[in-house]
Amino acid sequence: MMEPLNHLDDEQLLLELYGAGAEAAHRHLQACPECGARLAHLKAQRARLVSGMAAPDPAALRAQREAVWARIEKSRGRPAWRALQAGALACAVFAAVLLYRPATPPGPELARAGAEVSDAQLYEDLAAMLARETPAAAEPLLGLFAAPDKNEVNAQ
Numbered sequence: 001m002m003e004p005l006n007h008l009d010d011e012q013l014l015l016e017l018y019g020a021g022a023e024a025a026h027r028h029l030q031a032c033p034e035c036g037a038r039l040a041h042l043k044a045q046r047a048r049l050v051s052g053m054a055a056p057d058p059a060a061l062r063a064q065r066e067a068v069w070a071r072i073e074k075s076r077g078r079p080a081w082r083a084l085q086a087g088a089l090a091c092a093v094f095a096a097v098l099l100y101r102p103a104t105p106p107g108p109e110l111a112r113a114g115a116e117v118s119d120a121q122l123y124e125d126l127a128a129m130l131a132r133e134t135p136a137a138a139e140p141l142l143g144l145f146a147a148p149d150k151n152e153v154n155a156q
């Protein structure tokens with residue numbers, strides 16, 4: 001089979017560049033130094049583009065990092081930032097104190113004051129709710145399928 005005499009066009013060269021060239025184009029490239037040079041030029045351009053994207057200038061990255069850190073350090077030094085930090089810490093401690101509850105429910109001696117009574121009631125309600133096999137809202141639905149034995153439900 002005779003090789004085509006005309007040179008490869010840009011599309012054929014691109015296909016060769018990505019290894020998808022036709023067999024005839026491939027053979028033409030091996031025989032034609034002119035097209036070989038064009039392909040080599042394309043390969044060099046692609047390599048430059050790829051390396052430019054994959055490896056950004058480390059010096060530029062370092063300068064950018066240092067600029068960011070310098071800005072952070074500067075804002076950290078401001079009194080307003082320090083006050084904000086102190087305020088946030090105080091709030092966190094205050095919230096921790098407020099949220100702290102003993103692991104065991106309050107004893108009867110704590111249940112005298114009004115607030116503790118409601119706390120104890122809350123614990124009891126929660127415990128009862130958690131002990132239930134099914135959520136109260138789902139019980140009417142269960143009735144549609146089967147009537148659960150009362151003892152079974154309350155055994156938990």
Ligand SMILES: [Zn+2]
Pocket residue numbers: 006007008028032033034035036
């Ligand atoms: Zn050629």
